Amino acid sequence: MADRSVRYPQELRERAVRLVAESRPDHATEWEAMRSVAQKLGIGSTETVRKWVRKAEVDAGVRPGVTSEESAELRRLRAENRELRRANEILKAAAGFFAAELDRPQRTS
Template sequence: MVSEIRPDHESDWAAMTQVATLLGVGTPETIRKWCRQAEIDGGKRPGVSTEESAELKRLKRENAELKRANAILKSASIFFAAELDRPQR
């Protein structure tokens, strides 16, 4: 929308303000961020794309889950190793 109405305004900010009003978005800053992210996703601006960001979040969650599972397995192995070291009756 911003690119469509940009020629009718004196600046990008004015166009973003108009779009924010039309969409009922509280602040034109939100529209500015959306525009910048669209430029990144389109390869027109450097930065982390939406897809890359989502993949990074997924990998961080997976890494945390694997660390928890590893801690549980370490605790279990210590417990069972101690059981094996105890003298049998």
């Protein structure tokens, strides 16, 4: 099974996308252009290059989909939402605890 922990630098990703666009006319299909670029740059899989190209197309507005910026914003908002829900649960528990303390009869000495 392939090692999925490989992270390619952003510059390499951008270069691969640019090379695919430039070499597309020299190949019969876009897939062949992607395969050629993957081999030239030492990228393990043509599918990896295909994903980069599709993502770049979405980010450029050429292809429909969620842009990288929108995706990052969604991740940030979801994390913030999780944190706020957690804080709300803590506050509810604390409010319940203090309400129970107030309802207890007070001892007088």
